[in-house]
Amino acid sequence: MTTVLIQNADVVLTMDDTRRALHGADVQIENGQITEVGHGLTPLGDVINAAGCVVTPGLVNTHHHLYQTLTRAVPGGQDALLFGWLQTLYPIWARFTPDHMFTSAQIGLAELALSGCTLSSDHLYLYPNGARLEDTIHAASEVGLRFQPTRGAMSIGESDGGLPPDSLVEREADILNDCIRVIDAFHDASPNSMCRVGVAPCSPFSVSTELMRDAAILARDKGVMMHTHLAENDEDIAYSLEKFGKRPGQYAQDLGWTGPDVWHAHCVKLDASEIAMFAETKTGIAHCPCSNCRLGSGIAPVRALRDAGVPTGLGVDGSASNDAGNLVAEARQAMLLQRVANGADAMSAGEALEIATRGGADVLGRPECGRLQTGARGDVAIWDVSGIESAGSWDPAALLLAGPTTVKHLVVEGRQIVRDGHMVTMDLEKTVQTQNRLARQLRDAL
Numbered sequence: 329m330t331t332v333l334i335q336n337a338d339v340v341l342t343m344d345d346t347r348r349a350l351h352g353a354d355v356q357i358e359n360g361q362i363t364e365v366g367h368g369l370t371p372l373g374d375v376i377n378a379a380g381c382v383v384t385p386g387l388v389n390t391h392h393h394l395y396q397t398l399t400r401a402v403p404g405g406q407d408a409l410l411f412g413w414l415q416t417l418y419p420i421w422a423r424f425t426p427d428h429m430f431t432s433a434q435i436g437l438a439e440l441a442l443s444g445c446t447l448s449s450d451h452l453y454l455y456p457n458g459a460r461l462e463d464t465i466h467a468a469s470e471v472g473l474r475f476q477p478t479r480g481a482m483s484i485g486e487s488d489g490g491l492p493p494d495s496l497v498e499r500e501a502d503i504l505n506d507c508i509r510v511i512d513a514f515h516d517a518s519p520n521s522m523c524r525v526g527v528a529p530c531s532p533f534s535v536s537t538e539l540m541r542d543a544a545i546l547a548r549d550k551g552v553m554m555h556t557h558l559a560e561n562d563e564d565i566a567y568s569l570e571k572f573g574k575r576p577g578q579y580a581q582d583l584g585w586t587g588p589d590v591w592h593a594h595c596v597k598l599d600a601s602e603i604a605m606f607a608e609t610k611t612g613i614a615h616c617p618c619s620n621c622r623l624g625s626g627i628a629p630v631r632a633l634r635d636a637g638v639p640t641g642l643g644v645d646g647s648a649s650n651d652a653g654n655l656v657a658e659a660r661q662a663m664l665l666q667r668v669a670n671g672a673d674a675m676s677a678g679e680a681l682e683i684a685t686r687g688g689a690d691v692l693g694r695p696e697c698g699r700l701q702t703g704a705r706g707d708v709a710i711w712d713v714s715g716i717e718s719a720g721s722w723d724p725a726a727l728l729l730a731g732p733t734t735v736k737h738l739v740v741e742g743r744q745i746v747r748d749g750h751m752v753t754m755d756l757e758k759t760v761q762t763q764n765r766l767a768r769q770l771r772d773a774l
């Protein structure tokens with residue numbers, strides 16, 4: 329049943345074009361689509377009682393590496409900078425199989441769902457031992473989240489002066505062929521799509537200039553989106569200047585990697601001219617504050633990006649560098665970090681929630697998601713504000729200042745995925761056990 333009435337919410341934060349907040353309101357979803365947001369609506373199917381709750385659009389995660397949930401808090405990488413951290417983890421990731429990809433994706437997606445996420449992208453850029461993109465697509469289909477997996481890639485291994493071991497890189501012709509295969513097999517461009525595939529070389533330092541250019545041509549030919557890591561930290565900028573003789577933003581633009589069909593993760597180190605260029609071209613950003621803090625990369629210029637009009641979404645990034653994957657906690661971190669950089673009035677709780685909802689949906693090319701309004705998809709997060717986290721709050725709707733960090737209920741395309749704080753689409757306890765067994769085996773093999 330994908331017809332459901334979310335009834336009598338204390339507050340509905342619509343994130344519509346006028347950012348309405350409706351008190352004592354309902355959200356009607358019919359066949360997966362929101363047909364009305366208002367008061368006293370008539371039940372047409374299932375009913376979810378939202379009394380004592382704040383209702384928001386489902387949160388949108390614009391950057392993740394789900395497979396990394398199997399390598400959280402690995403001792404050798406706990407305190408390293410980006411490049412050293414990668415070199416610690418690559419040999420472990422080289423042992424992954426399709427089973428590792430499937431289970432780790434289920435864990436990562438369930439963690440996102442419980443923290444309010446209804447739409448997530450993923451960036452899978454290594455395919456050892458027969459692993460394929462569809463290992464994660466099948467996981468998302470079971471969990472029930474709307475999914476935008478991207479076919480990532482690395483082609484410059486150690487013997488060519490790159491960072492990853494040769495066993496984790498692929499031939500560039502094979503990469504492009506597999507991009508075509510997964511787009512043809514799994515990409516659904518329809519408005520209610522539960523799976524849209526993107527093209528995503530890992531970063532400018534792990535593939536050739538030719539592959540970056542060819543990937544952009546292929547993505548545009550197929551009408552799919554493009555994603556990569558960009559300008560993550562000072563090492564990244566230094567590498568770009570030394571290797572390419574230009575800053576990352578210029579490198580991206582020269583290869584066709586700007587435009588409304590492109591979004592870049594991190595962008596911590598974009599300068600003023602790159603920000604202006606991204607604004608002009610409507611190139612999107614996946615802001616990953618916890619990961620940037622964890623790896624000591626810096627504070628992304630989100631205030632400047634937003635003020636310039638750069639589409640900005642939120643991402644938890646891979647669980648090896650966060651190491652958590654709680655999206656509403658990530659939104660709070662985004663709010664706090666801009667205040668560290670720019671003062672207490674630099675970002676409100678409402679603006680951070682906006683970035684986490686409609687902001688991310690727009691970055692992923694899904695303007696029909698991330699807002700609660702007639703015609704939008706029925707993706708809704710329902711937060712219980714009657715508990716201890718909100719006790720004493722004078723403004724329970726300011727969720728990111730004081731509020732729960734997990735949802736009470738979660739609805740995706742009108743289908744209930746979380747009920748009373750529990751996943752209803754999977755046996756989470758069993759999946760956690762499987763994940764822990766796989767992680768132990770990886771550790772014991774070192």
Ligand SMILES: [Zn+2]
Binds near residue numbers: 391557593646
């Ligand atoms: Zn990343």
